[in-house]
Amino acid sequence: MNSQQIHLASRPTGMPSQANFKTVDVTLPALQEGEVLVKNTWMSVDPYMRGRMIVSDSYIPPFQIDEVLEGGAIGEVIESMNAQFPVGAKVSNISGWRTTFISDGSDLTLLPAVGLPDQHFLGVIGMPGLTGWVGLFKVAQLKPTDTVFVSAASGAVGSVVCQIAKLHGCKVIGSVGSDEKADMVKAMGVDAVINYKKVDDLTQALRDAAPEGIDVYFENVGGAHLEAALNVMNPYGRIPVCGMIADYNAETPQPGPSNLLLINTKKLTLQGYIVMDYWDQYGEFVEQMGQWLKEGKVTSEETVYHGLDQAVDAFIGLFEGKNKGKMLVKI
Amino acid sequence: MNSQQIHLASRPTGMPSQANFKTVDVTLPALQEGEVLVKNTWMSVDPYMRGRMIVSDSYIPPFQIDEVLEGGAIGEVIESMNAQFPVGAKVSNISGWRTTFISDGSDLTLLPAVGLPDQHFLGVIGMPGLTGWVGLFKVAQLKPTDTVFVSAASGAVGSVVCQIAKLHGCKVIGSVGSDEKADMVKAMGVDAVINYKKVDDLTQALRDAAPEGIDVYFENVGGAHLEAALNVMNPYGRIPVCGMIADYNAETPQPGPSNLLLINTKKLTLQGYIVMDYWDQYGEFVEQMGQWLKEGKVTSEETVYHGLDQAVDAFIGLFEGKNKGKMLVKI
Structure with missing residues (x-):
């Protein structure tokens, strides 16, 4: 199984450009016991990612040159050797910027079954x-x-x-x-x-x-x-x-x-x-926000780019004011 | 009885100068029932007073042109028609920048009898x-x-x-x-x-x-x-x-x-x-600080100018770094 990934090619100074990124195809190994293969369907681009592209003493470590970027994503399990995440399960994960990846499940969360569109979990209820x-x-x-x-x-x-x-x-x-x-x-x-x-x-x-x-x-x-x-x-x-x-x-x-x-x-x-610092309150939040969304009291505003090859444009677009609401990439 | 007062002559722009102030002699009326005559012995100059010399929407109203300035002071009651403040009583007050003044007592506080030098109540324990x-x-x-x-x-x-x-x-x-x-x-x-x-x-x-x-x-x-x-x-x-x-x-x-x-x-x-906003905690503070001072665990650092005619120099000196510790004027 192949995975297409976006890597950091160089650290941006000022506004990031396409030259700071490159697309790389990698071949994934066979699944081990306990692992699952996830195919991402949505990924998030967020302003905070800019901070990870430079070296600083920020709260999260910087992205590494020639390594795949990370970020929030929603995917579907397409192969499973882990009973907790059967084939077809929808999972939120932090392995965005790539089409597929292998996980032991420790970094996956099953989407709450609250009847909302998947991509909302990267935005209004994420x-x-x-x-x-x-x-x-x-x-x-x-x-x-x-x-x-x-x-x-x-x-x-x-x-x-x-x-x-x-x-x-x-x-x-x-x-x-x-x-x-x-x-x-x-x-x-x-x-x-x-x-x-x-x-x-x-x-x-x-x-x-x-x-x-x-x-x-x-x-x-x-x-x-x-x-x-x-x-x-x-x-x-x-x-x-x-x-x-x-x-x-x-x-x-x-x-x-x-x-x-x-x-x-x-x-x-x-x-x-x-x-x-507040993830422990996500349950309380989901309950309240899920209710508001279902009642139509909160609407989800989204701007969608299509395809992993549009992900860098979507990211740069955040700083050019191109998004209304949540900026998303449909993979 | 005469009182010498420092008035605001004009609003300073940038560093205040002598020209922004003037000394005025006023004659005080006779005491009414309930009033006391206070002779100030120490007065405070503080950086915050600079803010009151301009017009702004700050937390305290600005000083008025051709009116006497205000600020923390320590005085002694020298005439009294108010049993709460007998002659000889030492009082902290907010009627600094003048030698003497008449009060109905509502703006006076008797110095706590904790055996400390009077002027400490304008500084380390004030x-x-x-x-x-x-x-x-x-x-x-x-x-x-x-x-x-x-x-x-x-x-x-x-x-x-x-x-x-x-x-x-x-x-x-x-x-x-x-x-x-x-x-x-x-x-x-x-x-x-x-x-x-x-x-x-x-x-x-x-x-x-x-x-x-x-x-x-x-x-x-x-x-x-x-x-x-x-x-x-x-x-x-x-x-x-x-x-x-x-x-x-x-x-x-x-x-x-x-x-x-x-x-x-x-x-x-x-x-x-x-x-x-925290004056209600002054009692707790005085207890702790009084103890520290008497035990020699805290020392009071003071710079003293002498005479009301030195008060403006003392005030300007705050912004020229001329004080070590509390800047005081002994009247």
Whole structure:
């Protein structure tokens, strides 16, 4: 059995390009007792993967040159020597960026039988969904009376954050980078959407949208978004720091906001977190999110690229704003 | 009875100067029933007062032009028509920047009879001391195993933070702006002192002093200090944001650190706080700090200017690094 894999060819500086990746065909060995052969049907591309392409002391080890990349994927067992994962079982796994792979089962999770499309488990009811839910409820301790500002509101995480903050009773303002995305976020029922590329003064736009001030800023972007949010935050505001995508591809370090003193004078809390610290709460999350999805209270927004050979384009597209909702590759 | 007062003549831009202040003599009326006449003996100058000299939406209203300034002071009751505050009583008050004043008692607190010099109640066992204690124990949840980095380590707050973190069992690294201050902080028993004006690379100096990484960064300064601290913080590190003195006199906004993404990847918490939210814990603090002071476990570092006419120099001196420990004016 062959497997087609995407390897890291070189470490990107600045925006990644096709030249940083290569496609490699490998032959898989015969299955051993306890092993299964999985054929991936969906894979995820996520902004955090950019961080693994450089060497740093981050929370996960960097990808290695000339090795296959990793990431979330959904697959189907097509050969099995492991009773726990029979042929036909659908599994979520972290062996994306390849068509097939062999596993001893330790890194596989059977998809919960909740009657949702497979690919939702890479998005709204998977890692990005849990990331948004944790940031709002476990980090920011969201209250129904909060006014919430969400940057990258049309992204995989942001689109979940907007919807569940609205369900919680909050006023929600989203920021996006195109009118098309603004339409998508408006359709989710948020109270106001800012196309940051069309406003001269993001602080003023935010003040106009939230004259009462912001209580929770869900931070996906950094830079000018953080500066504007700090300006408009209310005292004791909370800022769950999920990511700062504006910084991921910076070739030279970009200066931060000039108004960080407001953290002190407004008694703000910025808290960085990563979703892997909260996987033990995935069960609670799935129960709540599965219910919302089935009731139609949350919708899954997805942008789909087709074929493993489109995976690099899909990944680069994340930083070019090409996705609405979750960016997926159908293999 | 006359009172000499310092008024705000104009709002400073950048570093304050004598021209922003003026001395005014006023005649006080006769006492009414319930009132006392207080003669101030000590007054405090503090960096936070700079913030009140401009118009902003800060946590306390700005000083008014052509009105007397305010701030912490210690005085003695010299005339009384209020049984609660008899002649001779020593009171802490917030009517600094003047020689005498009339009060109905509602803004006066009798000095606790714990056998300490009066002026300590403006410093180590007053507002700056409580600020340090709250930041470490209530905000950062200090643990004995923490390595703590303290900026402005020789200041009124920083010098308390260094000493009580050591008492708690922590490894402590201080940053100061002169060799003389470094000697003072070393004498307090900290593990390492960095004179930031003498190092080319503050991050490297901090790494050298704390190869194990920093768990708590007590933020008094901002700018390059925050950037270096973020670089050397350990995962789940805590940053109580007490102030950012580097920003107080900036005529144009200074860009912030370029490495704020580390808040996410290292899962850090930055929490701004102001001491006035914690006055209800002053009793607990006084008990502990009073004991430490009497046992000689904490020493009070003080720089004293003499006479109300030196008060503006003392205040400006805060931003020129002229104080070791608490900056005080003996009236």
